[in-house]
Amino acid sequence: MINLPRDISSEKNLNDLILEVKNLRVSIETIDKRVEVLRGVDLKLKRGEVTAIVGESGSGKTTLAQAIIGVLDTPPVFIESGEIFFEGVKIFPQKERINFRGQGINMVFQEPLVSLNPVYTIRKQLEESIEVQGLHMKKKEIEEELKKILSDLMIRDAERVLNSYPHQLSGGMRQRVAIAMSMIQKPKLLILDEPTTGLDLLVQRKIIQLLLKLRSEFGTTLLIITHDLAVAANMADRMYVMYAGKIVESGTKEQVIRNPLHPYSKMLRDSVPSGYKDSGPLRVTEGNPPDISNLPSGCPFHPRCPVAMDICRKEEPSRKIVEDREVLCWLYDGK
Numbered sequence: 495m496i497n498l499p500r501d502i503s504s505e506k507n508l509n510d511l512i513l514e515v516k517n518l519r520v521s522i523e524t525i526d527k528r529v530e531v532l533r534g535v536d537l538k539l540k541r542g543e544v545t546a547i548v549g550e551s552g553s554g555k556t557t558l559a560q561a562i563i564g565v566l567d568t569p570p571v572f573i574e575s576g577e578i579f580f581e582g583v584k585i586f587p588q589k590e591r592i593n594f595r596g597q598g599i600n601m602v603f604q605e606p607l608v609s610l611n612p613v614y615t616i617r618k619q620l621e622e623s624i625e626v627q628g629l630h631m632k633k634k635e636i637e638e639e640l641k642k643i644l645s646d647l648m649i650r651d652a653e654r655v656l657n658s659y660p661h662q663l664s665g666g667m668r669q670r671v672a673i674a675m676s677m678i679q680k681p682k683l684l685i686l687d688e689p690t691t692g693l694d695l696l697v698q699r700k701i702i703q704l705l706l707k708l709r710s711e712f713g714t715t716l717l718i719i720t721h722d723l724a725v726a727a728n729m730a731d732r733m734y735v736m737y738a739g740k741i742v743e744s745g746t747k748e749q750v751i752r753n754p755l756h757p758y759s760k761m762l763r764d765s766v767p768s769g770y771k772d773s774g775p776l777r778v779t780e781g782n783p784p785d786i787s788n789l790p791s792g793c794p795f796h797p798r799c800p801v802a803m804d805i806c807r808k809e810e811p812s813r814k815i816v817e818d819r820e821v822l823c824w825l826y827d828g829k
């Protein structure tokens with residue numbers, strides 16, 4: 495097992511890539527066929543940045559996160575090809591098991607029960623998150639630290655929550671505890687899959703503030719997966735838009751929100767009523783997300799695209815570079 499060196503954002507590598515995903519393809523075996531759900535995904539995360547992946551349900555966001563954290567690749571899910579690098583070290587494919595979880599990459603799962611151990615109280619699990627850092631804190635200091643983080647997350651009845659088992663808490667409370675647990679560990683890269691879904695607006699704002707504080711104090715790189723454009727817009731430096739298992743556009747938040755290139759990104763942006771502050775989950779009215787097991791010919795967005803051309807129905811576009819941005823659309827073919 496290789497233990498990666500801990501090296502929180504030194505000045506020199508602030509602009510380094512902390513994570514790189516190259517041409518990742520993932521399939522899921524169904525009763526009668528293998529369905530490709532990630533169809534060649536590339537992702538680059540800069541150290542210390544906040545990146546958001548946005549897209550409608552079923553576009554492959556969770557599958558991508560699970561591939562990065564290394565919990566995929568067991569039947570019926572198969573990573574067919576691609577490479578994943580964390581701090582320049584290839585973590586997939588890799589013969590030797592690499593220990594990058596915990597203080598390297600940490601993830602808050604979309605279903606918070608996955609992040610929590612059902613047989614231990616919340617107190618025990620949070621204490622362990624502190625102890626693994628080897629800080630040699632006294633019992634009283636640990637207790638104070640736990641109460642502080644729960645209060646930061648607007649959990650008022652901390653004593654009851656700490657003494658509870660995960661199944662005794664509501665979904666929203668489990669979500670906050672799972673976020674607390676990963677924040678305590680101060681990982682280099684924290685992936686959060688729909689971290690604020692189902693929480694009220696006040697708690698959402700608080701969580702966003704705390705995550706941004708984690709980034710500024712400890713240099714934590716954040717990857718936020720969300721179908722809530724407001725969360726992405728309020729937090730992210732960079733955005734990736736996913737559609738039918740592919741990244742269809744990437745760029746800075748300002749580029750993607752103020753001047754989207756891909757018709758789907760435009761549709762997402764226009765579905766937000768006024769500006770992008772507190773806009774809520776994506777509400778795309780024009781058509782439904784595609785069935786990934788039965789994609790239309792050509793560009794999978796063509797049945798919903800207001801500017802589709804003949805070629806769009808026949809051939810799937812490859813990646814085009816527009817200035818410093820990447821977009822998957824025939825409109826930018828330059829022909």
Ligand SMILES: Nc1ncnc2c1ncn2[C@@H]1O[C@H](COP(=O)(O)OP(=O)(O)OP(=O)(O)O)[C@@H](O)[C@H]1O
Pocket residue numbers: 522531549550551552553554555556557558570571604721786
């Ligand atoms: N274990 C599984 N078995 C069968 N199909 C799966 C499995 N995991 C994912 N899929 C399918 O893969 C596709 C991508 O799923 P994924 O959960 O990654 O999407 P998502 O973008 O995270 O959606 P959501 O916003 O609803 O969370 C979907 O069509 C989903 O039905």
Ligand code: SF4
Pocket residue numbers: 756757758793794795796799800801802803806811822823824825
């Ligand atoms: S390739 Fe064609 S159908 Fe697809 S988004 Fe671009 S214009 Fe629309």
Ligand SMILES: [Mg+2]
Pocket residue numbers: 555556557604687
């Ligand atoms: Mg998901």
